[in-house]
Amino acid sequence: MTERIFVFVDEEELYSMMKDLDCLYCRNPVTASKHHLKKKHLRFAIYYKDSGIGKFSIPCYCADGGHGRSHWHCPMCTKILQRTKDYKIHITNHGVEMTDQSTVELQPSTVLLETLQTDTDDRTTGNKSSCMKCGVHFTTTSNLRRHERLQHCQDQQPMLCVDAKNGIYVTPKDTHGPRVPVHIQKSFSLQILLCELEECWDFMKAQAQRGNPGRECRHLIRTNLARPYTPPPPLCVHSLEDMTCKHLLSTPHTQQCQEIHSRAGLDGVDCVYPIFWGGHELSERCMYFSVYTGLKDKWCQFGRTRVTFDTRSGIWKCLCDFGRSRCVHKCLSMWWLFQERPELLGNALETSADDVGELEEEEEEEEVEEDDGVQLCPEEGDIC
Template sequence: MTYESSVMAVKMFEFSSKEELFSFNANIDCPYCTKPVTASQHHLSTHHLRCAIHYSENGIGKFSIPCFCPEERRGKRSHWHCTKCTKIIQRSSDFRLHLSNHGMVMTDKPQDGEETSMDNTYVSDTPEERPPCQKCDSLFATPPNFRQQSKQQNGKHEQPMLCVDAKNGIYVTPKDSEGTSILIHICKSLVAQSFLCELDSCREFMSMAAQSGNPGKECFHLERTKNARCYSPPPPLCNASLEEMAEKGILSKSRKDECMALVSRAFMEEVDCVFPVFWEENGPERFVYFSVFADQNEVWCTFGRTCVTLDTKFGKWHCQCPDANNAQYSCIHQHLCMWWVFQERPCWRQSATVNRMVEMEEIPAKIMKTDDIL
């Protein structure tokens, strides 16, 4: 069988066990690679299974493997074929998000000897013999699936969700389930009947679900609100702190007036102008995030708020607004957060040093030195 014919004849990307992967591709050229190579167990294990993404669908453990086939070549980079739709995803983090939007539950890679599938596992016909979840009363046929459910229900893999605007139902949560906790805003307001996520991929997923007859389907960011922290107002910004910053020459009089005006508008809207967000209990405390009132509704501030990030290790400031890209001055949102730091965390501005740029994925960044506020 030639390479081209094997690719056309055999193309499967989702498996329930490694044995299924090995048997399905036995005695053929690897359909997932660009060059003809025998799909041996060693090749499949080292080039595909090693990088597989594991997840659970309806309580059944499954995994998808990366592909290098000619259908979507990007240099030497691999890609992922979604078996739930026809999309081809380039990055593993985006593929995890895509699978989550399809309702899959991301799981850890099984340990050696732990069966990924239920195919070879005895399933009792007696419900009482199946371990029940203590929180949702679901019954699970195998201990691995029960352990995964327990971890999820106990919040060990649950990303944090924090309410920053109780009036309008605005929350903040990490964009991804892994890696740096880049902040995004979502809106879930029962009063206004607004259930929105700022990510285009999530909006597309919910729109597709509504067209398919499931208008109540939410992306996994919105689903996190069931475990959200209750709203607790942050310390208010004091004018005396801003006056002291102006006296020290940290900001101009015109920028001081702009900051005070935006704080006043936030007060009139009955929302917090600057809301600090700390994820240190869920990861490293290097990055501190601020949800900042923008009084606009643009792409960079979908729900009238934008995100400002402080890298406490290198003293770098990042903001999503277009003004943050101006090399001549810092945006008003960064100055508002500096106001909060100057007032509430003077140790940060005293100890921060700046010696190089730190890139943050997918955040348009204007770098501002924290020692400028000393």
Template sequence: MAAITLADDLTHLIKIVAAEENSCSLCDIGFETVEKLHTHIDRVHWTKRVDASCLHRLGQGHVVPCRLKCMQSVDKDRRSHYHCPICSKLLRRCGTFKYHLFNACRNSTPREKSKTLHFDVQAESKSKKQRKECQKTYSISHCLPRQRRDAHKLPAVCIDPRNGVFMVSQSSNSAAPIHVTKHLIKGIIGCEDKDCISIFEILKDINPAVDCNHLHSVQNAHSIANIALGDKALNSLVEMNLISSATSEKCRSERMKSLDSNAPLVVYANFEAFGISNRYKYYSILTGQNTHSSPSERVRVTFDVEAGSWSCLCSRKTGTCLHITLAKWYVFQTDPELISSVPR
């Protein structure tokens, strides 16, 4: 059986791997229930995936390990191994495969579809159609890789141009944005995605110039106007008993910090211009705390318009954090009709 080791997300992986009833095509093992099969795919294959989105020719693909008898030396114990989607080479260890994928095989010429690697039929036919159309527009062959790369750019908006802070969709299948920083003059470059951080750590001593698709996408980011928050809206929140007087003083303190640092306190990242659903509203909140996973010193707050609920990516799991309160302040000043859906 041919191994399918490239998938967009977990749902896509389950769809193509669990094609046969209660059987995993990456292990050739059957399971009693569908639930056990899905749990197996998640724990054994998806958790050990390698994000290949940095390779623009692959788009947002994730390479998952295969446990079929593809290698003569692993027939006995069925050790996991990886199929390179570019040159079809088989490698055992995850670290070795990452080095091969992002360094040794990065600039190699893709071969024809491997005998041990089958892509989705519809996606493959669509890709061939796109390449055919591109050849009509771009007569010079070396222009094609850049055109394919630009086609996979993610929606991005500029949050803080002075400090080079952007919000970019995490993937083509997930509109939820992440913060990235890219300021060439100040020498600040960073991405919050965990997979990208892992890749950067692996390649920092090999090829420090490697960037991810998130950083590449900010080149065409949309600009967003900075809106200063006023006391009138904040006082109205106190009068409506949506926040306490003590909380309002904390909000004013955060506003002073943002003015001192010359950075916007709250920015609404409008992704509707990219054709993304307006159910979720995303706000970038200044935290002033620089961490390894958040070099932008900002955090994302999300408002679900249909459910009327707020969520924040900060460490606080329950209740309303100060970041959500700052986002409410912004919403009440710019779009007060939404405040009726905000839980008290």
């Protein structure tokens, strides 16, 4: 029986290996014709360079993957991975360089053209979007973006600079699902190159052990396409006073906001930086804020934390891990939103004077009990 291999340098190597025998990469018996290989395997191939040589891997549908699902066999070790994204990360950790199809160009075949039915009517009606590289058509733009990301390595994720002085950026953590931002710091003047995710630490540590100490994680790489720093609308004291007069913030919270805001000004950075991803067609149900803390901890490694506001439910969340139901970081974000986008707050602003009075009484009691002063941060997930 022909031995299965999972990496090829060109299509002919794949064709000649099976010569119209049963496909070695499918669970059920099927003739490994060129038609089948192009439609089922080559269409989703992943391309990379190993020691400067262009190669590609194809997805497998054998019984090893379970339930007939597509999966990937690593050609460098025995590991099997179910998701394309995980496979790319895995083989990158083996030291290969991801590429597009430039080294092993796979031209659109007759099979693909027949399968995907690319005709002029689809273009004129606007019901399909086409890939600029290979011409494949998709019914939705989200499917097109996924195809471009997986097949052509086009990671077009936004990257915003929130602190030009210290070289701090925010970018989506993942390429799918909610675009939750993560902080990274890349400053050549400060000689800092860090991402706040542990998985990225492990990746860069592994690369350093392999002799690539300058290798960056996928988030740090995006700084090459970062937008120029644009300062957000600054916080104004009169709007904070207006919130206090309307009983939207208690007096202790107002004082805490003023203190943090002043400290940020002395450090020469923005106290609150709202994160709008712009024209990337990302969901705006949740708003995110990069908020100055002036601290260095696991939840704010670069002196900033992330605050999330759900515009539908009115729920606020912060990364800090203390026990208050309303932390200063949420209050600072609410201050910015009250000043610039009050229509998004909705029911979150419906706080009565009695509620504020009760909050102030509770805070005064807690201040008496605590020897170390007032804690400024809450437990993640509490409702503001």
